[in-house]
Amino acid sequence: MAMFRLMGKQSGRAVAVADIGGGSAGVAIVEPAATGPIKILASERITLPFEDRASEAAVSGVLSALNDAAAKALSAYTARGDKTSSHISAAYAIVRAPWTNSKTVRASKKFEQETLIEPQVISSLGQEALQGMSDGNQANVFETTVVRVELNGYPTAKPKGKRAHDVGVALLASECEPRIRSGASDTLAHVFNCPPPTLRSGTRALLTVLRESAILPKDCFVVNMTSLGTSLIAVRKGVVVESVMVPEGSLSILKKVGGGKLPEETLTLMRLLATDQCENESCEAIKTAIAQAEPELVKVFGEALSKISSTRRIPNSLVLAAPQDLAPWLAQFLSRLDFAQFTVTTKPFTTRSLNPRDLDGLIMYAPGAKLDPGLSVACALVNIEESA
Numbered sequence: 001m002a003m004f005r006l007m008g009k010q011s012g013r014a015v016a017v018a019d020i021g022g023g024s025a026g027v028a029i030v031e032p033a034a035t036g037p038i039k040i041l042a043s044e045r046i047t048l049p050f051e052d053r054a055s056e057a058a059v060s061g062v063l064s065a066l067n068d069a070a071a072k073a074l075s076a077y078t079a080r081g082d083k084t085s086s087h088i089s090a091a092y093a094i095v096r097a098p099w100t101n102s103k104t105v106r107a108s109k110k111f112e113q114e115t116l117i118e119p120q121v122i123s124s125l126g127q128e129a130l131q132g133m134s135d136g137n138q139a140n141v142f143e144t145t146v147v148r149v150e151l152n153g154y155p156t157a158k159p160k161g162k163r164a165h166d167v168g169v170a171l172l173a174s175e176c177e178p179r180i181r182s183g184a185s186d187t188l189a190h191v192f193n194c195p196p197p198t199l200r201s202g203t204r205a206l207l208t209v210l211r212e213s214a215i216l217p218k219d220c221f222v223v224n225m226t227s228l229g230t231s232l233i234a235v236r237k238g239v240v241v242e243s244v245m246v247p248e249g250s251l252s253i254l255k256k257v258g259g260g261k262l263p264e265e266t267l268t269l270m271r272l273l274a275t276d277q278c279e280n281e282s283c284e285a286i287k288t289a290i291a292q293a294e295p296e297l298v299k300v301f302g303e304a305l306s307k308i309s310s311t312r313r314i315p316n317s318l319v320l321a322a323p324q325d326l327a328p329w330l331a332q333f334l335s336r337l338d339f340a341q342f343t344v345t346t347k348p349f350t351t352r353s354l355n356p357r358d359l360d361g362l363i364m365y366a367p368g369a370k371l372d373p374g375l376s377v378a379c380a381l382v383n384i385e386e387s388a
Helices: 055-078 119-131 178-192 202-212 248-257 263-274 281-307 327-334 336-341 374-385
Strands: 014-021 022-033 038-046 088-097 102-118 141-151 163-178 198-199 218-227 230-236 239-246 317-321 350-353 362-365
Touching: 014 178, 014 202, 014 336, 014 374, 022 055, 022 336, 022 374, 038 350, 038 374, 055 178, 088 178, 088 202, 088 374, 102 119, 102 202, 102 230, 102 239, 119 141, 119 163, 141 198, 163 178, 163 202, 163 239, 178 198, 178 202, 198 202, 202 230, 202 239, 230 281, 230 336, 239 281, 248 263, 248 281, 263 281, 263 327, 281 317, 281 327, 281 336, 317 327, 327 350, 362 374
Parallel strands: 014 088, 038 362, 088 198, 218 317, 317 350
Antiparallel strands: 014 022, 022 038, 102 163, 141 163, 218 230, 230 239
């Protein structure tokens, strides 16, 4: 079943879109389109310095980055000399790991005889599935989406009005760190003088956009990394069936590999190494450091993969959404033989890294707007929802 989309086909209006990651926040001002790609008129991102932070400091830092990025994006938008700047009438915030965690929960019901399926049956099962969450906090759930309905064991996109004696519902439920949730809402509403934003999880945004762009295979494994965490998502028959968050992100990996080096320096060396352009002494040192760090990383990711594959092996097709500089190394790392034991074929993952060009049919940047992969996904989601 397609994910729920907001109604309201409109164009010629301005909407603010925020992308909130583990150690950065980006904001774009966009013009949704009734048909065709969304136009990104202005965009800004603030990235926090690479350093360890306590939980409270990490939340405060990201919210401060969000406020600064929003103010800069608004300034760039209103400073455009060639266009009339419409008032920003709405806002969206896409919140990613480690601030959100998404999981699929299920519920089913059997009837003694074939029964007419009305919307309230699906709604009731969705509520039952949510109440049955065993390892989450229902109070922190901010987003629920019916992603699959089965009648008599068969999936259907339009269950209303059909008859069945067995109904099953799969619900994607997303939790959000409460301080990020309230802080993001207050910040965007204040900066843009608009109603509180619509909040979406990074998992929902990524899967919806990949599905719309035809990149998402029906059976695949999605890895979405931010600076402070990585979401691992198993998709089967187009539905999220398992999801787990690994507390390893680009920052922690760079610190493990770099030792005393600045993370930015380590990132440059890893990028050169992944493209076979690194040959000096520093490169040899980073090769050794990577070799020493990889066993621990294999253990952490292997434990998560073991959990996801405990009932059924993971699809071999892997879709990777990660910081562009780190993506080549991460793609090689995830294709290791160590992880083949968890896949359907017991062969290594076949990895495809998400490229901003993959979204060319969904977004377009106005002259002067800064290219931003995270915001590209967020803005593409907004256009999908606004134009539905």
